[in-house]
Amino acid sequence: MAALIDIASWALILGGVAFSLIGAYGMIKLSDVYARMHAASLIDTLGIGLIFIGMMLQAGFTIVTVKLVLVLVFILFTSPVATHALARAAINEDVLPVVDTETERQMAASNKTKSSEFGT
Amino acid sequence: MLQAISLAAALTAFWVLLSGYWIPLILCLGAASILACVYIARRMEIIDHEGHPIHISFQGITYFPWLLKEIVLSNIAVAKAILKGGSAIRPQVLQVPASQRDALGQVIYANSITLTPGTVSIGIDEGVITVHALMDETADGLRTGDMNARVCRLEGDPDPRRIAGGGQP
């Protein structure tokens, strides 16, 4: 039984590290900031998720598992908020996504906050 | 009132789990800080149905496992696309309708879109969410409107498919 849990932990942790490596490689390779956000969300979801589940299996039913779940849930709740805030800030500063057609470009630009709403 | 009791219960569980001590002094300090937190939150009027949504907790039992499954599937798709590169990646912008009744449902929908790799919500306006997608596959998955209908059901909306078929408005 213990050996089985060890094997499962190994698989989960290696999977998490693999997803994190692919995400970090994507951060280097992809072309613009919006595309890199997808690579970053790879790290934020399955990368950290699989590693933490693997460590939960090792910890068993203890307070350590509860803390791992807390950290994981917190990351899962906050990372989309941070990504969305970053995307809106980028649009407000006229950093638009690189897309094929002009209509799509306009679609993204239409989300810009009007300059009158900023005040002075 | 129900929300205040639920908040107090959640804070108690949080304190007990994180501290792990059962000394009377520590427990008294914990009770005092929990009462102070609930009192301040009531005075600030931030424990309403948005700040502490207990009305969606039962529907969430079916929604969140489905969301986890979607996250795993699109993670694998995006990882494949990054490794393959070239023509597999075609960044695009699309707009999808968000037919939830109130702001909380639309926030849950937009955050679910962002949490799923391959799609990032870059703006919400008047029930329309602008999405940046990394590839055709993830964009088409969003255009079917499946996630929209499921978030409507999570909120207890009786008619989730008001806008038939989803897609471009």
Next chain:
Amino acid sequence: MMYAAAAAGTAVCMLLVLARSIAGPNIFNRILAVNSFGTLAVMLIAIYGFLTGRPEFLDLSLVYALINFIGTIAVTKFVTFVGMGEGVERDDMGDI
């Protein structure tokens, strides 16, 4: 052994992300890279706690996750509104 491998992999990821944060053409690439770097640091702290057999490190990683989120939001708000107090009342879509 398992944790050493995981820590090594995480460290390699951190190097790659750090390269992006140095090379990034504009401020948004840097914010994104630093946010990912924070997430990886949370992972590394947790793994290091298991590696040395001291799971109390998880408290540190919880605090690091909190600070990482608040820091990202604060820097984003600062870049957009050039000040921490602006934009709350005038922007009908919220702060950010």
